[in-house]
Amino acid sequence: MADLPQAYVVHETPTRLRLKIPARRHDKAYFGEASRILAEKLPAARIDANPVTASILISGPDSSRLLIENGGPFRISLEPESQVGALGQQLQALNQRLLTxxxxxxxxxxxxxxxxxxxxxxxxxxxxxxxxxxxxxxxxxxxxxxxxxxxxxx
Structure with missing residues (x-):
């Protein structure tokens, strides 16, 4: 896994962390290997990877803190590159025009x-x-x- 894909935090609670890795969608080999690496690094956590949805769910106490400390087979970003962010910006621009x-x-x-x-x-x-x-x-x-x-x- 020399080329680390970008992973986005899409949901986080104290005991769960969901990551999306859109660049590896449908890549069963990648998600299998990622699950194995994460299970080694986070032995107390439960790892559920789904290549179809391009997501990894990490369940366990302090999942996000442990993942950040131990790293993973991806680069983590808190800002998803999605159309939702673009839609939010467009709605803010519309709101500003209405106010003006x-x-x-x-x-x-x-x-x-x-x-x-x-x-x-x-x-x-x-x-x-x-x-x-x-x-x-x-x-x-x-x-x-x-x-x-x-x-x-x-």
Whole structure:
């Protein structure tokens, strides 16, 4: 394993660490060898490698700390190179344009809440009150709660 591929941390808890290695997707030999190396370096951890999803799940206490200390058959990065990051940047740019156009009064959150409320009203008008309308109203309420500063909620 002379050429170390880039691994991205996609999920981490105190006892679990999930890594994605997109450059080695479907490479059964690589993931088999990576599992063997990680099992040697982290004997107390459980290693689950999946070449189809290009991921390795490391379960055990202090998985991430032990992996960083002992290394692995890849280079670790905390920033995934994915379209999710690009989408987030595009949404931030859209939000900034909305703020600029409205002189700072309306942002994307306001439009999301408005869309959820209008969708709920549409479902109520169609007679679908329980599942679709209540769910949409719930989402709108949660969006309002999540975006309301803590000090104004009291």
């Amino acid at each position: 156009m409205s002189a700072g009064r309306v942002d994307a959150r306001a439009y999301i809440i408005l869309a959820l409320l209008l969708s709920a009203m549409f479902q109520i008008a169609r007679g679908r009150v329980f599942a679709p309308a209540v769910t949409l109203l719930w989402y709108a309420g949660e969006a309002i709660r999540a975006w309301t500063p803590e000090e104004t909620r009291r």
